[in-house]
Amino acid sequence: MTNAYRVIPIFIPQKACPHRCTYCNQFAIAGQGHIPTPAEADEIIRQHLDTIKQDCHKRIAFFGGSFTGMPIAEQSEYLDVAQRYWQQGIVQGIQLSTRPDYISEPILDNLKRHGVSLIELGAQSLDDKILEVVQRGHTAQQVEEASKKIREHGFELGLQMMIGLPGDTKEKALRTAERIVALGARYTRIYPTLVVQDTPLAKDYVTGNYKPLSLQEAIDWCKELYKLFTSHNVTILRMGLHPSEGLLDGSDYIAGPFHVSFKELVLTALWHDRILQELDGDASRTATIHVPTAEINYAVGYRCANKKAFPNVIFIHER
Numbered sequence: 001m002t003n004a005y006r007v008i009p010i011f012i013p014q015k016a017c018p019h020r021c022t023y024c025n026q027f028a029i030a031g032q033g034h035i036p037t038p039a040e041a042d043e044i045i046r047q048h049l050d051t052i053k054q055d056c057h058k059r060i061a062f063f064g065g066s067f068t069g070m071p072i073a074e075q076s077e078y079l080d081v082a083q084r085y086w087q088q089g090i091v092q093g094i095q096l097s098t099r100p101d102y103i104s105e106p107i108l109d110n111l112k113r114h115g116v117s118l119i120e121l122g123a124q125s126l127d128d129k130i131l132e133v134v135q136r137g138h139t140a141q142q143v144e145e146a147s148k149k150i151r152e153h154g155f156e157l158g159l160q161m162m163i164g165l166p167g168d169t170k171e172k173a174l175r176t177a178e179r180i181v182a183l184g185a186r187y188t189r190i191y192p193t194l195v196v197q198d199t200p201l202a203k204d205y206v207t208g209n210y211k212p213l214s215l216q217e218a219i220d221w222c223k224e225l226y227k228l229f230t231s232h233n234v235t236i237l238r239m240g241l242h243p244s245e246g247l248l249d250g251s252d253y254i255a256g257p258f259h260v261s262f263k264e265l266v267l268t269a270l271w272h273d274r275i276l277q278e279l280d281g282d283a284s285r286t287a288t289i290h291v292p293t294a295e296i297n298y299a300v301g302y303r304c305a306n307k308k309a310f311p312n313v314i315f316i317h318e319r
């Protein structure tokens with residue numbers, strides 16, 4: 001088995017989410033159409049397996065944010081499908097994402113029986129005031145209790161966070177990240193808040209009651225979060241929203257720090273800081289920088305930004 005790692009994603013959006021997070025256009029989410037049946041999920045898995053090399057590590061992932069909000073019997077129908085592949089050794093793991101208030105002992109017992117190994121929770125913020133303002137429908141304490149239960153049951157924990165929600169500051173985002181680390185998360189995802197059509201947040205944006213982060217602010221915050229998470233061995237699975245059709249063609253997007261290569265911009269900025277430090281703050285200095293192959297694109301920078309910023313630096317791949 002190589003170190004390569006592939007996820008087989010199955011999106012199960014909740015049919016009618018009972019919540020009303022102010023940044024979310026759940027009708028657009030629900031309108032993302034068809035929820036695959038368990039038989040269709042099976043087909044999706046088979047199609048992905050046809051395109052994935054046999055010797056890489058494969059995981060089946062149920063995304064959609066509220067998998068365990070379904071009745072347990074319905075969850076089991078999907079999990080039965082995934083479990084068959086896991087038991088035969090065709091995939092090496094099963095994971096899912098859900099809300100903290102959809103975690104209970106019977107739910108966790110059922111996930112355990114089906115071989116789920118990683119549970120990701122949408123925490124979004126661990127500041128109660130922010131959670132209340134955006135009407136998340138759960139508290140920071142519920143995130144902590146759910147995280148504790150997940151770890152006590154022997155699952156790996158992932159905690160996803162958002163930045164730039166109403167009332168958020170860089171300091172509050174860093175505090176959320178510190179608590180994510182303290183709760184024992186192995187994984188995180190960082191999503192900058194965007195203003196999308198037909199949401200209460202869009203109304204606040206129009207009236208001037210909400211100001212989204214600029215792209216540069218979001219990059220600056222994420223640089224600090226990246227340093228914090230990586231120094232505690234928390235793997236960042238994603239930075240920036242998946243570029244959906246509605247974001248790309250602008251039909252859903254109103255404002256906020258959206259960029260198709262958001263992660264690359266953050267890592268470019270981190271390498272920029274690191275190189276400038278090596279050059280003692282003088283960007284015109286001549287130097288040779290040795291860069292691990294996996295990092296070379298970020299060191300050179302998005303659209304060669306760092307190569308241009310440091311014209312006398314030679315970048316050498318380190319294998």
Ligand code: SF4
Pocket residue numbers: 017018019020021024025026029065099136
């Ligand atoms: S973000 Fe909030 S409102 Fe939207 S689907 Fe998730 S829980 Fe429901």
